[in-house]
Amino acid sequence: MITIPTSSFPGGTSKFDPRCFSVSRGARVTIENDHSAFHTFTVTDTGIDIEAPANQTVDGGAIDVSPGTYAVVCTRHPSMTASMIVV
Numbered sequence: 001m002i003t004i005p006t007s008s009f010p011g012g013t014s015k016f017d018p019r020c021f022s023v024s025r026g027a028r029v030t031i032e033n034d035h036s037a038f039h040t041f042t043v044t045d046t047g048i049d050i051e052a053p054a055n056q057t058v059d060g061g062a063i064d065v066s067p068g069t070y071a072v073v074c075t076r077h078p079s080m081t082a083s084m085i086v087v
């Protein structure tokens with residue numbers, strides 16, 4: 001479960017919580033967007049691009065990529081980043 005906290009804005013920096021996490025290959029991820037803005041969970045150099053509408057929890061599907069460390073970003077807010085380690 002990746003959370004985008006409700007307190008992300010205003011006055012703060014939007015973020016993923018946790019900022020660094022590991023998942024087993026093939027595991028499903030859930031994105032809980034508790035914030036009042038649209039965000040994405042986009043994994044660089046993969047086809048993973050999950051839209052997380054405001055105040056919704058979405059099933060991100062299975063993470064089926066090779067083991068390694070990946071950069072995660074919100075395409076709407078480039079300062080919103082995280083690291084995903086696939087094992």
Ligand SMILES: [Cu+2]
Nearest residue numbers: 039074076077
């Ligand atoms: Cu965002």
